Amino acid sequence: MQTTPLMLIPLAHVDADEATSVFHDFAEEWERRRLNTFVRHCDRRRYAHAHGAMRLALSQVLRRPTADVTLRRTRTGKPYLRGGPAFSLSYVDGDAWLAIGLEDALGLDVVDLGPAEGELDELVAPQAEKHAVALVMPSLARPDVVVWAAKEAAAKLADRVEVAPEDWRVRFTHCLEVSADGVPAARVDIVRMDAALVAAIARPLQPGDAATSGTQVAS
Template sequence: MMLVAGKPFLTVDETDVWFESLQAEEAEYRQYWSWLSESERQTAQRFVRELHRRRYAVCHGKVRLLLGHYLGIAPQAVCFGRQTLGKPFLLDASGGPHALRFNLSHSGDWMLLAAGPRELGVDIEVWDPRHDPESLAGEILAPNELEYWLTLSPAERAAAFYRFWTRKESLAKAVGSGIGIGVASIETTPGSLAKFLGLPKDCGKPSDWHLIDLDFGAGISGAMSRRRRLQSTVTESA
């Protein structure tokens, strides 16, 4: 069996964040494919492009590998359920919800998986030149965020846009509502200090959530939202 290699990109309290490539050699790809459920294989087969099919198989194979590592079971034995709006969760041996929470995001050749004991959500976005922040900012940003964003130079706006976007998406995924929550109603601090300032009423208070920006280097943005606890210890792999 393939073993988990390396360490999490980030650990916050009891929550691990894994930043993984979706590129794989043929032997690795076949191994990941062998771990998929029949439903996952059917989903993969529906992709028209081979690139997207391979990314899906590697992504979900790695999810099974990593979650199986936490659960102490084989990747193919990991079982999932889904909430009403589609957010997946782990099932325990009795078929009920498992205490371990997780969330997955992927973009381009990269995936992000967080796992821990508290409700959480993650988002990763590879900057896409087909997306025009100038035309999307008014729909996605809260008024104060937009005011700040308009003060930035054109060269600074892409990074700020994706920073705001991944923060909002991570919260929407944490509560299991997706972008239907109305991302413009989620307000965060401008600049690099990540904190929620305002949330839709169904999401609780801003102080209920710990927001973390994830730095993957130029051209990739990410964020994690997780239920807050009183003290946090953060470590990052070298």
């Protein structure tokens, strides 16, 4: 199987002033309404920076001026570009990460494997699902958290964030496969980015898919 090219971009590296300026100049009306729902200034600043930085990254990939990057959204509020490329945004510890690929859709969830208060409930991360994750990436300190991330990534891919985590199923076939009733199965790649951060990247499952971690992390 040939892996579809994918970029994984840390938006924290994008200049805050430039990104925020881009947001205020070019944000869609629905983005401005969303910004106004945040009570805390730090949350408003984080949202404006992430969406401005996302526009800058997409404009580079599309080779278009930032003003020409028109974001649309689905019924659940998921942003997308008509005609692609596919992209997905994830927040972790106040920072934002952006995945950009060539598929019709993708889903990203980034998690921190650092210290936490106990393991996730068995209902959310059953032992069999943690074992499936371990087959893809052995010796993970928190396979339960990665199970959660795989389900979140699949939910973003399918735009089915209303499906509860316990209703998703994670198993290993030729790759890590995540599905739920009435939702097409997703293939999820797990990528370790550093000692603490792990990304789960969901893409449509194709015949013959095999586990891979061929991801480009942009600086």
